[in-house]
Amino acid sequence: MQSVLEIKGLTTHIKTKAGTIVPVNGVSLSVLKGEIVGIVGESGCGKSMMAMSVLQLLPAAGKIVDGQALFEGADLLGMNKRQMRSIRGDKISMVFQEPMSSLNPTMKVGKQVSESLILHTKASRAEAKERTVQIFQEVGIPDAQRRYNSYPHQLSGGLRQRVMIGLALALKPALMIADEPTTALDVTIEAQILKLMKGMQAASNTSIILITHNLGIIAELCSYVYVMYAGQIMEQAPVFELFAEPKHPYTQGLLKSLPMLGEHREKLHAIPGSVPNLASLPPGCSFCPRCDIATSACYTLKPGLEKISEARKARCLLYSKGVAL
Amino acid sequence: MSNLAFVKADSLVKEFSIKPEGISFMRAASVQAVSGVSFEINRGETFALVGESGCGKSTIGRLSIGLLKPTSGSVYIDGIELGSLSGSDMKRMRSKMQIIFQDPYSSLNPRMRALEIVAEPLLAHKVYSSRAQAMQESMHLLEMCGISSSLASRYAHQFSGGQRQRIGIARALALRPQYIVCDEPVSALDVSIQSQIINLLVELQEMLQLSYMFISHDLSVVRYISDRVCVMFLGKVCEIGNTNEIFGSPRHPYTKLLLEAVPKADPTQRKDKDVLLGDMPSPINPPSGCRFHTRCPYKKGICSELEPALEIKGDRSVACHFPFS
Numbered sequence: 001m002q003s004v005l006e007i008k009g010l011t012t013h014i015k016t017k018a019g020t021i022v023p024v025n026g027v028s029l030s031v032l033k034g035e036i037v038g039i040v041g042e043s044g045c046g047k048s049m050m051a052m053s054v055l056q057l058l059p060a061a062g063k064i065v066d067g068q069a070l071f072e073g074a075d076l077l078g079m080n081k082r083q084m085r086s087i088r089g090d091k092i093s094m095v096f097q098e099p100m101s102s103l104n105p106t107m108k109v110g111k112q113v114s115e116s117l118i119l120h121t122k123a124s125r126a127e128a129k130e131r132t133v134q135i136f137q138e139v140g141i142p143d144a145q146r147r148y149n150s151y152p153h154q155l156s157g158g159l160r161q162r163v164m165i166g167l168a169l170a171l172k173p174a175l176m177i178a179d180e181p182t183t184a185l186d187v188t189i190e191a192q193i194l195k196l197m198k199g200m201q202a203a204s205n206t207s208i209i210l211i212t213h214n215l216g217i218i219a220e221l222c223s224y225v226y227v228m229y230a231g232q233i234m235e236q237a238p239v240f241e242l243f244a245e246p247k248h249p250y251t252q253g254l255l256k257s258l259p260m261l262g263e264h265r266e267k268l269h270a271i272p273g274s275v276p277n278l279a280s281l282p283p284g285c286s287f288c289p290r291c292d293i294a295t296s297a298c299y300t301l302k303p304g305l306e307k308i309s310e311a312r313k314a315r316c317l318l319y320s321k322g323v324a325l
Numbered sequence: 326m327s328n329l330a331f332v333k334a335d336s337l338v339k340e341f342s343i344k345p346e347g348i349s350f351m352r353a354a355s356v357q358a359v360s361g362v363s364f365e366i367n368r369g370e371t372f373a374l375v376g377e378s379g380c381g382k383s384t385i386g387r388l389s390i391g392l393l394k395p396t397s398g399s400v401y402i403d404g405i406e407l408g409s410l411s412g413s414d415m416k417r418m419r420s421k422m423q424i425i426f427q428d429p430y431s432s433l434n435p436r437m438r439a440l441e442i443v444a445e446p447l448l449a450h451k452v453y454s455s456r457a458q459a460m461q462e463s464m465h466l467l468e469m470c471g472i473s474s475s476l477a478s479r480y481a482h483q484f485s486g487g488q489r490q491r492i493g494i495a496r497a498l499a500l501r502p503q504y505i506v507c508d509e510p511v512s513a514l515d516v517s518i519q520s521q522i523i524n525l526l527v528e529l530q531e532m533l534q535l536s537y538m539f540i541s542h543d544l545s546v547v548r549y550i551s552d553r554v555c556v557m558f559l560g561k562v563c564e565i566g567n568t569n570e571i572f573g574s575p576r577h578p579y580t581k582l583l584l585e586a587v588p589k590a591d592p593t594q595r596k597d598k599d600v601l602l603g604d605m606p607s608p609i610n611p612p613s614g615c616r617f618h619t620r621c622p623y624k625k626g627i628c629s630e631l632e633p634a635l636e637i638k639g640d641r642s643v644a645c646h647f648p649f650s
Contacts, residue, residue: 142603186542187544188583188586188601189377191586192600194588216590217588218590219588219594220595239592240593243590258520259546260545268520268524270520271520271521274485275485275515
């Protein structure tokens with residue numbers, strides 16, 4: 001199948017007081033047409049920085065040093081500001097975790113959506129308004145006509161996130177990047193938003209990159225998953241295979257440490273230690289200080305991301321020879 | 326009252342005034358965060374409070390250890406009513422009950438070293454005659470919670486989130502309490518760290534015979550850790566009972582839909598679920614009759630007119646006109 005986005009060897013550096021850190025270290029991934037791809041990882045693993053790099057929205061201290069991000073054949077990383085502006089919103093849109101801080105608090109929510117329609121599609125004001133109300137109805141905002149004139153603070157968290165999704169889908173983009181879209185929401189509202197995203201994706205065939213720390217959301221929505229740790233992809237697999245048989249010790253540990261709703265276990269599995277500091281990563285495999293089965297080789301060899309079956313890859317010395325430091 | 330109960334709450338009501346101070350022309354209004362909640366927590370038991378944001382669960386946690394005074398109703402700890410205690414008696418009582426907060430970043434004093442943070446309650450309550458003894462006990466508590474003595478002179482910001490939560494737990498244990506309110510203790514932590522803290526809480530409970538009130542919106546964690554659970558909606562109890570029974574066969578529609586809304590980390594269990602419609606109603610103007618009826622897919626005429634009473638059957642109580650059997 002045709003891929004919408006193809007990221008190859010993306011590497012991003014960020015200058016900090018503690019020196020240069022590498023939150024995205026040679027990440028390659030591809031998103032097929034109409035597919036929901038999940039990126040899962042813990043805080044500081046680089047999943048958001050990866051998305052920000054692709055859209056050239058990095059903070060000032062950040063710099064893309066290597067790689068390509070091919071979108072419809074063109075490299076996004078080589079585009080200038082004007083070219084990027086025509087891509088963002090129009091072809092690739094983004095939904096962030098906290099809708100309150102991504103909406104303009106001084107502007108009616110309806111205006112914010114219709115403004116982007118006017119800007120990108122040259123629609124007239126009246127047409128844009130009509131279309132916005134229609135979008136609000138599609139994303140399940142009750143009383144859409146009246147909500148058009150609400151300010152963001154007058155809406156609940158769930159409604160604000162619906163506005164964001166409406167905004168993100170208004171221009172029928174080929175790709176939507178959703179970064180922790182439901183983390184700030186209650187579980188029943190989360191279920192509404194996930195159902196909405198799934199429905200919208202099925203109706204318009206938009207591809208979605210879903211970034212989350214929640215393995216449950218990955219299991220429910222995605223078809224292919226990338227597991228990130230310390231700036232690198234540790235494992236990638238189709239969702240059913242990943243949950244049925246995780247190959248990387250980190251993925252195995254993550255899945256085992258989840259308390260499951262259906263069963264009661266004696267003691268939870270815990271991954272020892274803490275999430276690594278990107279400024280002081282161990283020299284060999286970045287996960288080895290926390291790994292149950294690490295050997296001395298793990299401290300001296302860097303594992304490569306090796307193909308272990310038709311659709312799967314893993315970065316572990318179990319499956320790769322590794323490169324000497 | 327069963328003789329096992331260590332904590333007993335009787336028809337707790339808590340109203341907060343929402344009149345903006347100093348603005349005389351605005352009408353005083355109040356919001357009832359907790360409306361007539363009763364429960365008991367036995368010795369050595371984990372009692373969980375679950376519900377979505379704004380349902381009053383944190384308010385109940387604070388009421389139960391006297392950090393807030395109830396508008397009406399009473400809390401008994403070990404048979405003694407908190408409201409009847411004088412200042413000095415209350416201070417003595419406080420050593421029996423402690424709280425662990427959600428955010429390990431804002432609940433530790435940034436100007437104090439880990440050792441001093443944990444020693445502070447010991448010093449304030451003059452448990453030891455010398456400061457050196459208090460410090461020694463503090464060191465012991467930190468080690469019990471998994472912070473090695475070599476780290477004890479560090480400041481809070483030098484620790485990771487999981488380690489900070491361990492310090493918060495050590496501080497809560499300093500006065501040898503019998504009852505601890507855990508207010509979302511793992512919600513701010515990464516997945517791989519959550520299970521470490523849950524295991525620590527369980528170990529400490531077994532070692533010290535603690536009673537926990539475990540407040541959480543994460544139902545899988547609640548299922549794992551709690552013996553009994555209370556499901557709340559908008560300041561009212563929907564259902565109280567044994568955790569396994571409630572999770573196995575929920576009787577209140579809200580409990581059922583809340584459980585279904587949780588994303589399961591198993592892609593083979595994907596299904597098109599019934600999502601709970603609408604948003605949380607406003608607690609300032611709660612709906613008439615059953616407070617849940619505006620979102621309930623099973624509602625009938627009576628639900629909007631008459632508030633269902635909490636029907637008590639043995640250890641299991643449910644407040645619904647048409648509970649599932």
